Amino acid sequence: MRLPLSGVIPARAALSAVFVLVLLAAGCGSGSAPDGAGEASGDPDRIVAHVASYDLAVGEQRFMVGLVTQENELIGGGEVDLKFAYLGTREQEVTGKVVAESKAAFLPIPSGAGSPDPALPDSPSLLPTASGTGVYAAQASFDKAGYWGVVVEADVQGEKWTGRSTFEVSETHLFPWIGEDAPRSENLTVTSTDVPPTAIDSRAREGKQVPDPQLHGTTVAASIASGKPALVVVSTPTYCVSRFCGPITDMVQGLSESYADRANFVHIEVWRDFEDQQINQAAAEWMLRGDTAVEPWVFLVDGDGKIAGRWDNVATQGEIEPALQALKPS
Secondary structure (H helix, E strand, O other): OOOOOOOEEEOOOOHHHHOEOOHHHOOOOEOOOOOOOOOOOOEOOOEEEEEOOOOOEOEEEEEEEEEEEOOOOEEEOOEEEEEEEEEEOOOOEOOOOEEEEEEEEEEEEOOOOOOOOOOOOOOOEEOOHHHOEEEEEEEEEEOOOEEEEEEEEEEEOOEEEEEEEEEEEEOOOOOOOOOOEOOOOOOOOOOOOOOOHHHHOOOOOOOOOOOOHHHOOOOHHHHHHHOOOEEEEEEOOOOOOOOOHHHHHHHHHHHHHHHOOOOEEEEEEOEEEOOOOEEEHHHHHHHEEOOEEEOOEEEEEOOOOEEEEEEEOOOOHHHHHHHHHOOOOO
16 A cells, blocks of 8 residues: 655654664564463573564464573574464453464574575574574464464573563554555666665765665566566665664575566665655655554565565565565566
């Protein structure tokens, strides 16, 4: 759905407080779920769990959770066990019991542009900063809106560590979802005039040219009109507070070199003017709803202009490439 906005969009006064760019700020946040949120064994004080999914709703979707220790050391590698419990609504709380279980695998994000994929342990372990970052992800299904709890169990260093968090599930998705019409965005490109280069890509600072011309050569609207699928990344590689945006944009650029015959590749920069907190209209159409703005995002738009794939916050080549391989070369 296109927002009724034109030109430059001023950021809301509260936008900086809700601009969910950091893993630790994603979702409902951390904290202990009510005691009734399922039985969990192990040490409940060793893991701090942060729900990293931006936009959870009734139905099946990818669920992500980031794990750190009380000392803020990242836990990564291998798989962890997730146990979900429904906790009710603001009006009516319930004593949560485990209603679903799943195994979640670690999704790694390299530490920077050009960094090789980090070598990961086969089981959950404490990861050094140089290894990058990442989250655990699983497919999860929620049958009702309201508040939910997740219990995470991980075998770390031969011990079972446990963490808990709560999160909210909405009736429907707030941001573009699979099967919906994609925004027909007239995003900025290398041919756009009367705009600073940084509005096209925030990396084009201090006289630098706009990088990755393959990602800035067409608009989403033009791609949809042509009937060719498009992979759209909405991010601000320079101003992103997390360590996800730059590597994810680089990953999409790498895919564009291999699959240009199957899809167009489009990068939409978030900020028209970072200093004045002005958001590009095209970016707002994808990642701003009311006073909630979240990024990065990667969307796959099919030849009919429908959302065919969606990856929020953390997107990896291993998840996206199979979707591109399934497309027919043009």
